[in-house]
Amino acid sequence: MSAREQRTRASPPYRPDPDGTHPPLDSPGYRSTALRHPVRRPLTLPQSVTEITGPVLGEGRIGERDNDLTVQHPGEPIGQRIVVHGRVLDGDGRAVPNSLVEIWQANAGGRYRHDADVWPCPLDPNFDGVGRTLTDEHGRYEFTTIKPGAYPWKNHHNAWRPAHIHFSLFGRSFTQRLVTQMYFPDDPLFDQDPIFNSVPEAARSRLVSRFDMNRTTDHWALGFEFDIVLRGREATPFEDDDHDH
DSSP states (O other), X not given: OOHHHHHHHHSOXXXXXXXXXXXXXXXXXXXXXXXXXXXXXXXXXXXXXXXHHOOOOXXXXXXXXTTBTTSSSSSOOSSOEEEEEEXXXXXXXXXXXXXXXXXXOOOTTSXXXXXXXXXXXXXXXXXXXXXXXXXXXXXXXEXXXXXXXXXXXXXXXXXXXXXXXXXXXXXXXXXXXXXXXXEOTTOTTGGGOHHHHXXXXXXXXXXXXXXXXXXXXXXXXXXXXOOEEOSSTTOOOOSOOOOXX
């Protein structure tokens, strides 16, 4: 038996996520999707040397303070400290170790450190809003950060985005990437947010973190738990719904 046949037999069968998991790429309530969603089916391209050989995402590329967004500057950022933790799991509930997890978010006032974000909320000189870490052998990750604020946007009249943190997950290369958002429980802006509501109703709760009193640190930070399931019936909704190849 060839090495290729051995790998094929050892690999579990591909099981697409069930309908009703991921948001459609064209969501009329989310106005900008009309300008950027694809109008043709994607093409499957064969792997090249670039995809097979690199870039390499390894432990040496993670800095000591990359997962603590509150200690990356001389001063402390403004806002409520939170610890966000959870596990990255596959469709069978098994841990996914050594996965690169990155986050980016607005500051406590709801403003991103980005040239395109110009709404009149002060930037925090002690908060960049970006972090990264690797999952451990049990698929666990953890970030210490500041709870982001809601912010206005131009999708519709009096539109505000609920507080959220963006998550990006990588496999062992940049071609293996999934992006999602984490929300906070009991946010009053859920009902009017077209991005949150573009997700099928049955799957929306998978985007909402759980308050975790056991992980809350006395006189320091509140705890929130957010598990990410990559595939299967309990899959976390991701921004790309092209899961058929």
